[in-house]
Structure formats: C-alpha cells, structure tokens
Amino acid sequence: xxxxxxxxxxxxxxxxxxxxxxxxxxxxxxxxxxxxxxxxxxxxxxxxxxxxxxxxxxxxxxxxxxxxxxxxxxxxxxxxxxxxxxxxxxxxxxxxxxxxxxxxxxxxxxxxxxxxxxxxxxxxxxxxxxxxxxxxxxxxxxxxxxxxxxxxxxxxxxxxxxxxxxxxxxxxxxxxxxxxxxxxxxxxxxxxxxxxxxxxxxxxxxxxxxxxxxxxxxxxxxxxxxxxxxxxxxxxxxxxxxxxxxxxxxxxxxxxxxxxxxxxxxxxxxxxxxxxxxxxxxxxxxxxxxxxxxxxxxxxxxxxxxxxxxxxxxxxxxxxxxxxxxxxxxxxxxxxxxxxxxxxx
Amino acid sequence: xxxxxxxxxxxxxxxxxxxxxxxxxxxxxxxxxxxxxxxxxxxxxxxxxxxxxxxxxxxxxxxxxxxxxxxxxxxxxxxxxxxxxxxxxxxxxxxxxxxxxxxxxxxxxxxxxxxxxxxxxxxxxxxxxxxxxxxxxxxxxxxxxxxxxxxxxxxxxxxxxxxxxxxxxxxxxxxxxxxxxxxxxxxxxxxxxxxxxxxxxxxxxxxxxxxxxxxxxxxxxxxxxxxxxxxxxxxxxxxxxxxxxxxxxxxxxxxxxxxxxxxxxxxxxxxxxxxxxxxx
Ligand SMILES: Nc1ncnc2c1ncn2[C@@H]1O[C@H](COP(=O)(O)OP(=O)(O)O)[C@@H](O)[C@H]1O
Ligand SMILES: [Mg+2]
Numbered sequence: 001x002x003x004x005x006x007x008x009x010x011x012x013x014x015x016x017x018x019x020x021x022x023x024x025x026x027x028x029x030x031x032x033x034x035x036x037x038x039x040x041x042x043x044x045x046x047x048x049x050x051x052x053x054x055x056x057x058x059x060x061x062x063x064x065x066x067x068x069x070x071x072x073x074x075x076x077x078x079x080x081x082x083x084x085x086x087x088x089x090x091x092x093x094x095x096x097x098x099x100x101x102x103x104x105x106x107x108x109x110x111x112x113x114x115x116x117x118x119x120x121x122x123x124x125x126x127x128x129x130x131x132x133x134x135x136x137x138x139x140x141x142x143x144x145x146x147x148x149x150x151x152x153x154x155x156x157x158x159x160x161x162x163x164x165x166x167x168x169x170x171x172x173x174x175x176x177x178x179x180x181x182x183x184x185x186x187x188x189x190x191x192x193x194x195x196x197x198x199x200x201x202x203x204x205x206x207x208x209x210x211x212x213x214x215x216x217x218x219x220x221x222x223x224x225x226x227x228x229x230x231x232x233x234x235x236x237x238x239x240x241x242x243x244x245x246x247x248x249x250x251x252x253x254x255x256x257x258x259x260x261x262x263x264x265x266x267x268x269x270x271x272x273x274x275x276x277x278x279x280x281x282x283x284x285x286x287x288x289x290x291x292x293x294x295x296x297x298x299x300x301x302x303x304x305x306x307x308x309x310x311x312x313x314x315x316x317x318x319x320x321x322x323x324x325x326x327x328x329x330x331x332x333x334x335x336x337x338x339x340x341x342x343x344x345x
Numbered sequence: 346x347x348x349x350x351x352x353x354x355x356x357x358x359x360x361x362x363x364x365x366x367x368x369x370x371x372x373x374x375x376x377x378x379x380x381x382x383x384x385x386x387x388x389x390x391x392x393x394x395x396x397x398x399x400x401x402x403x404x405x406x407x408x409x410x411x412x413x414x415x416x417x418x419x420x421x422x423x424x425x426x427x428x429x430x431x432x433x434x435x436x437x438x439x440x441x442x443x444x445x446x447x448x449x450x451x452x453x454x455x456x457x458x459x460x461x462x463x464x465x466x467x468x469x470x471x472x473x474x475x476x477x478x479x480x481x482x483x484x485x486x487x488x489x490x491x492x493x494x495x496x497x498x499x500x501x502x503x504x505x506x507x508x509x510x511x512x513x514x515x516x517x518x519x520x521x522x523x524x525x526x527x528x529x530x531x532x533x534x535x536x537x538x539x540x541x542x543x544x545x546x547x548x549x550x551x552x553x554x555x556x557x558x559x560x561x562x563x564x565x566x567x568x569x570x571x572x573x574x575x576x577x578x579x580x581x582x583x584x585x586x587x588x589x590x591x592x593x594x595x596x597x598x599x600x601x602x603x604x605x606x607x608x609x610x611x612x613x614x615x616x617x618x619x620x621x622x623x624x625x
Pocket of ligand 2: 043044159
C-alpha cells in the first residue's frame with residue numbers, strides 16, 4: 001500500500017521559503033497532478049517526496065511510514081526527470097538495469113525485469129542502443145522504463161513531456177495514462193500545463209508560491225474553483241474577471257450574488273456573442289483569432305473592459321465590428337475582496 | 346563543416362592549410378635530417394633535407410656519450426607517475442569543489458586560482474629550501490611532487506572542476522535515486538562522463554612533465570638521474586659548444602612518446618566528443 005501523507009511540510013533554501021506548510025493526502029493508486037505557474041515550488045515539493053531534497057519542517061509518510069530521513073533510494077519511489085537524465089555512457093539495457101545492479105540483484109533477474117519493462121514500453125528493439133541514438137520520444141520511454149523496473153510503489157514525474165513536440169506530447173500523455181491503468185501504482189505528476197493536468201489527473205493540486213490553493217478533481221476545479229487564482233489557472237483560454245459594479249443591474253438582480261462579491265468571472269466559452277443591440281452589454285471586436293472550428297474574440301465591452309470570448313461557427317464578427325454580449329447568469333462566478341469564491345465554502 | 350562546400354572552395358582550403366603547415370613541419374624534418382648528417386654538413390650552405398652521406402652512427406653515439414637509455418627511462422617513468430597521480434588527485438579534488446558544499450570551499454577555490462597566476466620561477470627558491478629540508482636533493486621526488494602539487498596540479502584540478510560543474514546535475518540525482526553513494530556517483534557516473542576532460546588533463550600533464558627543465562636543472566646533479574630535457578642540453582664538446590648532430594638525433598628520439606600520446610589521444614578525443622554530444 002502506498003498512500004502518501006504530507007502534514008505541515010515546509011522547505012526553505014537559506015532564507016527563501018519555497019514550500020509553505022503543505023498538507024496533502026494521496027490515496028493508493030491515485031494519479032495526482034501538481035500544477036501551478038513556473039517557480040511556484042512544484043518541482044521542489046516533488047523532490048521533497050523523492051528524497052532528493054530534505055524537508056525542513058513537517059512530516060512525510062509513505063505507506064504509513066515516516067520518510068523524512070530515509071534516503072531517496074529506500075523510499076520505494078522512482079522518478080522520471082524532465083531532461084530524462086539517461087546515463088549517456090550506458091546502453092538502454094544498462095540504463096534500465098542500473099538501479100537493480102546497484103541493489104545487487106542477480107544478472108538473470110535484472111535481465112528478466114528489463115526485458116519485461118521493455119516489452120511493456122515497446123523498447124525491445126532499442127535495448128542495445130545508446131541514448132544518443134534515440135529520438136526524444138524513445139528517450140522518454142526509456143526514462144519511464146528505468147522507473148518501472150524497480151517496481152516502485154510511487155512514480156514521480158517532473159514535467160516529463162515538456163521537451164517533446166506537440167504531437168508527441170499528446171501521444172505520450174495517452175501512454176502515461178494507459179500505463180497508470182495497467183500498473184495501478186500511485187503516480188505524482190508535475191506540470192505547468194493545465195491541459196495535461198486536466199486530462200491525466202484523478203486529483204489536481206494547484207500550487208501558488210509554495211502553498212496549496214486547492215485540491216480536487218478536474219471537474220471540481222473547473223466548476224467550483226475556490227478562488228480567482230484557481231478559476232483563472234484552470235481552463236483555457238483563462239476566465240474573464242469583471243468588476244461586479246460594471247454589470248447591468250438586471251443581471252445582478254437575476255444572479256443575486258452574496259453581498260461580499262465584488263468581482264464576477266465568466267469563462268470565454270460561456271460568453272454569448274450577439275449582434276449589435278441584441279444583448280444587455282454592447283462593445284466591439286478588437287481582434288479575431290480564427291482557429292478553424294471557431295474563433296477566439298478579443299472584445300472591448302462598455303463599462304467592463306477587455307475580455308475573451310470563444311465563438312463557435314464560421315461566421316464570426318470581423319475585427320472592429322460592433323457587437324453585444326449576453327450573460328448566462330447561471331455560469332457566473334463571484335469573488336470577494338480576498339479573491340475567494342463566495343459560493344464555495 | 347567542409348562537407349557541403351564546392352570542390353573549388355575545398356581545394357583552396359587544402360592549399361592554404363598546406364602552406365600554413367610548412368613553418369610547422371619544416372623544422373621537424375630539419376631535425377630528422379640533421380640527426381643523420383655530420384656536424385660539418387649541418388652547417389653547409391646547401392639546405393637540402395637529404396644528407397650527402399648518411400650518418401646513422403649518430404644514434405649509437407647518443408647512447409655512448411651519456412647514459413641516454415637510463416635518462417630516457419627516468420623521463421618516461423616520472424611522466425607516467427606524475428600523470429597518473431595528477432589524474433587521481435585532480436579528479437577527486439575537482440569533483441569535491443564542483444559538487445560538495447563544504448565550509449570554505451569558495452575561499453579554497455579562490456586560493457587555488459590565485460596559485461595559477463604564480464610562475465614556477467617565483468616559487469623555485471622556497472621549493473629548493475623545502476626539498477633540501479626534506480632531504481630530497483638529487484632525487485626524482487621534487488620532479489614528481491612539484492608538478493603534482495604545484496601550479497600544474499592546480500590547473501588540472503581547476504579544469505576537472507569546470508568540467509564536473511558543467512555536467513547535468515539531474516544525472517547525478519538519477520544516480521542517487523538508483524541508490525548510489527556519493528563516491529559511487531563520482532566513480533560510476535561523473536568520472537566515465539569526464540573522459541574528454543581526463544584526456545585533456547592527462548595530455549597536458551604528461552607534456553608538462555616531459556618538458557620540465559628548470560626543476561631537473563635545480564635539483565639533479567647526478568648524470569644517471571637526469572631527465573631528457575637536461576640530457577639534451579648536455580651533448581656538448583670539450584669547449585661546451587653544442588654537438589648539433591647528437592642533439593638532433595637525441596631530440597628525434599625524445600619526441601617519440603609525444604607523438605604517441607598525440608596519436609593515441611586524438612582517437613580518444615574524437616570518441617569523447619561523440620560521447621559528450623548526448624544531451625541528457
Ligand atoms: N536548490 C535550490 N536552492 C535555492 N533555491 C531553489 C533551489 N531549488 C529551487 N529553488 C527556488 O525555489 C523556487 C521554486 O522552484 P521550483 O520548485 O523548481 O519551481 P517549479 O518547478 O514550480 O517551476 C524557485 O524560486 C527557485 O528559484
Ligand atoms: Mg520545475
């Protein structure tokens with residue numbers, strides 16, 4: 001069993017506090033994604049779990065055992081690095097068997113495990129190559145293979161796809177999801193890409209400045225963001241925020257936000273773009289980004305300012321066109337002065 | 346680089362390289378030719394590289410004139426010991442300076458770098474007294490200890506440190522996850538990846554030791570203990586004037602190990618470049 005419990009975990013580098021008091025419960029077999037903007041401490045938190053970095057406060061338990069002072073190799077975790085970190089002087093076979101050899105497993109046992117992992121990842125024909133003779137996607141698979149052979153309880157991935165091109169990224173994303181289904185291990189995955197987070201995760205942990213902003217399923221975070229930061233970080237393009245005072249009175253009356261709400265959020269996919277004079281708020285199109293299936297419109301609304309709207313269909317309004325917008329009041333989010341969502345406890 | 350150029354451009358390249366080679370290659374050929382000429386013919390006005398009469402006995406004379414074989418062996422074993430010792434010390438010290446955080450490591454590095462600026466002529470007098478006090482006069486120890494622990498050793502350590510610093514830290518973290526100790530990481534990951542740096546340090550150290558002149562001159566008095574650079578300057582007639590034909594014959598023998606090192610290292614360097622071409 002490999003559930004993880006982090007309680008009050010802190011990490012400081014000198015005087016710089018990078019991880020602040022993180023409490024987190026991860027169930028056995030769960031696929032958890034740490035997501036957040038660059039520099040928020042995702043990698044550091046992952047390294048705290050792996051043991052590459054010592055935590056400076058709080059406790060970390062894996063499978064019910066305190067792991068604060070257990071060396072990295074003895075925690076039952078394996079890590080896949082962003083740069084793959086394959087040993088350039090060793091062949092694929094030796095790369096994958098390296099950790100087993102260090103742990104003094106017998107040669108036939110190492111061969112058996114390496115070949116089994118190679119079969120799982122379709123690497124059989126590459127076993128005798130050097131890393132420099134592999135493509136990016138193949139190196140990525142070898143890095144995953146190196147993690148698999150040790151039968152770890154927990155897999156840790158640090159932005160494993162960010163060095164791949166867009167097409168391969170989508171492909172490898174699906175492979176990692178399939179691997180999780182097949183192996184059923186606990187996996188913790190770091191990314192700054194919220195699409196990767198949404199598609200892979202059972203549970204997303206949103207981090208900002210070393211603190212947990214919200215933990216929940218992708219749907220939770222999309223429909224019930226705890227605050228404006230999460231609301232804007234999850235979903236693409238990001239949510240529009242308006243000053244509540246700028247909204248037409250009848251919308252405020254229908255929606256009946258709590259008294260504390262000072263800002264309203266509406267996702268670009270929920271904006272209804274109408275002809276001039278048809279909707280309650282008028283404005284104009286500043287820019288029209290045609291994407292094929294539809295268009296991303298940059299709008300300038302009277303009294304509300306700049307915002308984004310997704311327009312489905314081919315006949316989108318031209319740049320400079322006068323338009324108006326309608327608001328589906330059921331889709332509005334309300335945030336108070338502390339940026340908290342007034343409708344989520 | 347030249348692979349995609351037109352034949353004309355390539356011919357121009359080779360031509361200019363050939364012309365540039367003349368000032369480098371000619372003195373070498375002149376040495377080989379002087380080694381089989383008589384003393385008088387070397388000074389004859391004809392600059393022919395081919396001697397009128399071949400004096401192969403010059404080579405035999407080199408060994409008769411002084412214990413040249415013994416001196417050759419001295420140079421060889423000292424250079425090997427110095428090279429092996431320097432590689433051992435500089436790789437360990439360089440790794441420590443690059444990767445291990447310890448109190449005063451920055452200051453230590455600064456001191457080492459400032460030692461690089463000190464020419465050996467400046468330290469030869471204190472080193473002389475030090476070696477005398479240690480009772481190492483007229484032995485090979487100063488020729489081994491001074492290059493290993495002097496500015497040459499510092500240079501080697503600094504080179505290794507720079508190379509280790511540039512290795513991707515994620516590789517060593519992967520090795521930690523795989524269960525290697527600090528020394529295991531050094532030995533099984535960092536060192537095998539440093540072959541280009543080890544080759545470079547090995548070559549410059551070997552050449553430095555091989556060419557060392559001041560230290561043998563200062564510390565050795567026994568002709569049996571001489572190393573080649575000192576021995577070469579010792580082929581003189583009764584009036585102290587150089588016997589050029591013997592010097593050239595002896596020098597052509599003295600460059601053989603250097604040529605071997607270069608040829609062997611060339612392969613190593615190309616191989617190492619291919620190795621370091623991998624980006625993790
Ligand atoms: N070894 C370290 N020493 C000092 N500061 C560090 C170290 N590692 C990370 N940091 C700092 O911690 C912060 C978070 O880094 P990181 O966890 O890599 O962010 P992320 O992976 O979310 O982009 C950054 O400000 C970074 O500069
Ligand atoms: Mg990171």
